[in-house]
Amino acid sequence: MQKTCNKCGIVKPTTDFHKQARCLFGVRSTCKNCVSQRKAKHYQENKEGYKERWALWKEKTDRSEYYAKYRQDNKEKIKAYEISVRHLFAKNRAIRRARLIQRTPSWLTDGDLFEIECIYKYCNSLRSLGLNYEVDHIIPLAGKLVSGFHVPTNLQVIPTSENRKKANKVNAQVGIK
DSSP states (O other), rough: OEEEEETTOOEEEEGEEEEOHHHHHHHEEHHHHHHEEEEEEHHTTTTHHHHHHHHHHHHOOOOHHHHHHHHHHHHHHHHHHHHHHHHHHHHHHHHHHHHHHHOOOTTTHHHHHHHHHHHHHHHHHHHHOOOOEEEEESSOOOSSOOOSSSSSSGGEEEEHHHHHHHHTSSSSTTTTO
């Protein structure tokens, strides 16, 4: 479905508009881009006022008291959140463990298993020195297009930041796109 923005006059899909149930078609009349430009312009024109209000709030508010009060008033909410986060992490760890087991072939020799263990120990030794490194599967264990095996030739030790950028994708250097 398409809609015309009342600011720029361009016909755009409704996905380019912020949702708002009470409006026609369930979206606002101004597109996201125009709203963003308007907010940026308003901020630039009123930058000093924003800074003053922020400085005043920081000066007036003792955040430690503010957060202590929030924690006191919302104990159940915080506890529920912590439980849900712990559950999510435990679930993700279980899924990862299962994936590792499923993607470790039965034909691996004891030497291959020892090599895998050495790669993980090497990574842990780098971490103990304060370096942020992780073991990465060159071809992910659960990629969208292709899935790799948990074998020594599919493992590499790379910086954590690079592993996060790579996510669950095959690196272009492998030659698979």
